[in-house]
Every structure is written in structure tokens, then in C-alpha cells.
Amino acid sequence: MNATPAPVDPPGTAATDPAADGRPILGVSGLRKYFRLRGGSGGVGPAYVQAVDDISFTVATGETLGVVGESGCGKSTTARLLMRLIEPDDGEILLDGRDVGGRDGMSLRALRRNVQMVFQDSYSSLNPRHTMAEEVSFGLTAQGVKRAEARRRANEVLEFVGLEPAIFADRYPHELSGGQRQRVNVARALALNPRLLLLDEAVSSLDKSVEAQVLNLLIEIKERLGLTYVFISHDLNVVRFIADRVLVMYLGKVVEIGPVDRVYGSPGHPYTRALIASRLSMDPRRRIEAPPVAGDLPSPINPPSGCRFRTRCPIAEPVCGSREPVLDRFGAEPAHLAACHALVPGSGHGQAPDRDGGTVPENEGSRP
């Protein structure tokens, strides 16, 4: 084999650059992705699935941003857009304040060194014909690291995620359990020394006890390597456990974003309220009798006009169909934003607070 050692960072040096906490590592503004449908909608002109429609948010260095929403609301599309696995139609993605893929911005290569992703399906995200060592070292060899060196690094990372290389390095995916496979997926992402990890339903397909183990592993890794997470899940309890801030998506839009305690404690948007009410309680006496949200998710091909949630909203009024609400601050907490007319004074909604609310901003379009 090749004996010449190439310098490879050991794990633990990933995020040692002195980025002050709270400085955004990732900034997204006006991100939009419409998938064109073949054959059209039966009407005139081509039809589009509005998978992600004009969303903006930031992720601070060192935090965990949870992203929640129903299936089909655009969570995974957002992750793939951030990773540039699919090209956005519009919008800007800033990594460390630098435009990704722009003319004088950051290259895709640099993006992929800094940002990595863990996928939902632990089995289909591993090549059935690769051993774990091959799988974990693949990214490194693809980036030009020598084979022997990549293997050594792969063993290090496998050990780091709690898989003894002497036992697991030569195994194939079908010889591992679901939890072990997901650890390999995490190891593969970590092998490239990323600073931001996108976890797309990373624990959703695991059973509860294994899920807890992997969650604890993720928390431990984050602390030891100083990583930043974007944690996508439909499981509100898991998000509450791991996230610092939560972003709630509905039909390709951000409807609410804020610190975990605020969003779970005093949700502003009726959709968030319904989601939180839909969680099952451990106490059988507090069983849910009536469904918090009625009906199905409307089609993202022809989303409702105005507020997209109005067709299922318990407090919908005519104004909701005519104007689209803007994501805005509504309470005492400046980082807590929601997009609902009922929170904006003078919006024309019957439940809107009075104009002389004090801290409430004058213009509904302005941002804090």
C-alpha cells in the first residue's frame, strides 16, 4: 500500500476557527423551487409544484435549527436545495456570508466540504456493494485524498461514532442493524470535516430505543466538534429535545420560526397550534378527542390564494384569501416570527390585536 502520509485533520478540529457564537453560518433568502409538471394541470399553460416558495431564514453558528411540517411541505426539498443537489429557481444561499455558486462566491466544492447531509433511509443511503470502510472513505477519495490515508481516516471516524473498526470496517450494509447503519451515515458525513450538518429525518426510520441512542450520539458529536445542525423531522418531540430554534413549514412556506420554548409554549400561527395539539400525550386521561386539523394538505400545484393554510384554518376570514400574510414578529420575543393576519394589528382580521398594542410594529411588511 501507499506509505506516504498525507495530512488529514483528525476529528475534533472541524470548527476551531473562531467564529463567534450567534454569527450566522447559513443565510437563506427568497429561496424558491417550482417543479414543472409534464402534461400540465388540464388548464392552460404548464403546471408547477410549488415545493419551496420564497422562504428565508438564518442558522447561527453552533445552534440546532429544527424544521418541522407535514409530509410534502417542502422540508426535504429545502435540504436538497441547501446541499445544491437540486438547483434553486430563485433566491440566495449564503454560507459564512458568501454567496454559494455565485460569480465571486463560494464554489460548490467548498460548499460540500463545509456542509454535509445525513439521509433518512439508512439502508438505501448506503451502497449495498460497498464495505463500511469503502463507504466512509468514498468522499475523501473523491476529494483526492490517497486511498490508504482515506481508509485510516474512515476507521477513525467509525470509531468516533461508536463502531469498532476491527468489527465493522469490512462489513456490508445488510450485515448491520438500522442504528448501526445510521451511525455509518453520520460517520460518512463527518469524514469530510463539515461544519454544518443537514439531518433529513435522520432518526425517523429507527425504532424508539435506537432513535434515542442516535440522538444522544448526535448531541455528543455536536458538542465535541462544535457543529451546527439543521434537523429536519416530522416528530415534534424529537425536535423539541434536540433543537434550539424551530422552523415550521406549510406547503412550501415558512409559517412560524422562533426559539423552541416560545414556539412550543405560545405558538402564534394556528397551524403550529394544531401541530402541537396533535402530539400524543403520555397521559391517557389527556387523550385527543377531536382532530386538531381537519382535511388533507391541499395540492401544492394550485395552492390556496392568500394564506395557504386558510382552507383548514379554524379562524380563517375573508382577508386570509385575498392577501398573503407576511412572516413577522408578533410578541415580546424579537426572534419569534409568524405569518398570520390574526396577529397583525389592522390587518382586517377579526381577531387581530388593537393598533395601539405598543411593541407591535406599525407596518406589517417591516421586519424587526
Added chain:
Amino acid sequence: MTDAATSPDGQGATVPGSRSPWRAAAAHLGRNRAAMAGLVTLGVLAFLAITVPALSPYPIDDIFWDAIGTGPTLAGGHPFGTDANGRDLFLRTLYAGRISLTVGLAASLVSVLVGVAWGTVSGYFGGVTDSLMMRFVDILYALPFMFFVILLMVYFGRHVVLIFVAIGMVEWLDMARIVRGETLSIKRREFVEAARAMGAPSLWIVARHVVPNVVGPVVVFATLTVPRAILFESFLSFLGLGIQEPMTSWGVLISEGATQMETQPWALVFPATFLAATLFSLNFLGDGLRDALDPRHR
């Protein structure tokens, strides 16, 4: 798989993660009796086909005037008998093996190399690339094959190599279509997305992720290509476009033998047995290879 843990605290002679997948596949193939029997049979056939005509004291078109159309006799020196022209069938059958085995292997080699490369690239890149590449395949399909062969013969004269070229040119078309279909389903799997997310170049992903996962159908289809190519060659020869006398192939011998089946059955039985043995061996070997190359079956 269980012995990896026996070396105390890690760094022994072998670094974990350095196990060669090829060596593992070879070891697995070695344990498959049917596949090994097939491999040995093919080896013996090839060895005989190469050495016997080379070492024979008389040429393959030597006519034994005193033994025209005689049955198999060991004493007379014709273990497979002679044909209606008095030529020794043992020698001719083994010589025919040279041509038939070469045609079969060359056709499946071309089919695997070109078909897999064409199919994976076309399927993986998709879009305009895919359309152009597959339309090219469609055009070749639509061309009348005989016209094509005759054209080749007219331009380049009659030559054995032209048969390889002609058969190779059509045999990869099916393979390309099969591989493209497989690739379309593989490229949607998450490990391909993960590889893209790691910044791997597309051709690298095709080579490391797509090709290893199409091996199963490719091996099976390649073993089916060999008999088709052998029969195809005899069809061409029958039309006078392939192998010409005094050269011969299994297909030619079988079609000649079939016409004299009632009077001289040995002229059919021996070449047919050799062809059947080859196809049997190839099927067993193909099955064994498919299993050996798939870690899930080890």
C-alpha cells in the same frame, strides 16, 4: 466475518477496511461447485480446441478416402467418425470450437464493455444526452442487419474478424437498454445522492456506485449473449457470409449434421454435445459470478 475481532486491540497485520472485494468474490466463487465445474469444463474445451488442431499430424481438411462417412471408431483413428466427405470429425469439432468460443466470448465482451458504458452514462446523465444516445441505439436497431453485414463484406472483403465486428455491433444494443433501465432506478437511490453531496464527480459516481450495482443483470445477460452469438455466426455462415470451408464452427457442423441425422447421427451428436456443454458451463459460471459479486449472497 467473525474472525476480524480475534486480533487483540486492533493493529495487527491487516488494517480493518482493507479487505479486497475481488478476493472475497474469488473465494466465494471457489466454493461454488457448479460454477467451478463450469469453469474447468470451459478451460478444458478451450485447451483442447487450441492444442489438438495444432498438434494434429494432418490438416483439418484432409480427406480419408478409405473412411468416408464412417461412424466413431477408436481403432480406425476417428473417435468422432468422419463426415460425408471423409474428413475427421474429432479434429473438425475441436477446430470449430476455436471459432465458436472466440465469437461467443468476443461478442459478450463487446456487449459488456460497450453496453455497460453506454447504458450507465446514458441513464445517469439523462436529459438530452440520454435522448441522443438512446436514439442512436434505436437507429442501429432499425438498420437491417443483413444489409449491414453484406456492406461490410463488400467493402472489406471476407474475413473472420468482420464477423466479430458485425456480431459485436448488434449485441451491445440490448445490453445498453437493459443497463440504462437499471441505472435509472439506481440513480434515484439515496447513496447516489449522498455521493453527489460529497462532491464526487459524475463519472466517478457512475464507476463506483452505478456499475457495481448493475453487475447482476449484466452477468446474466452476458451469459445469454454467448449462445446467441454462436448461433448467429452459424446463420451467417449458412448464408455464405461467415466462416467458409474448409474452416468450420460448431454452428456450421451442427447444421450440416442435422441434414444427415438419420444416416450419420454422429456428425450431429458430437458438435451438439460440445455446444451444449459450453452453454451449460457458461450458465453455471454466470450464476456463480452473479452471486459471488453480490455481497448479500455471500
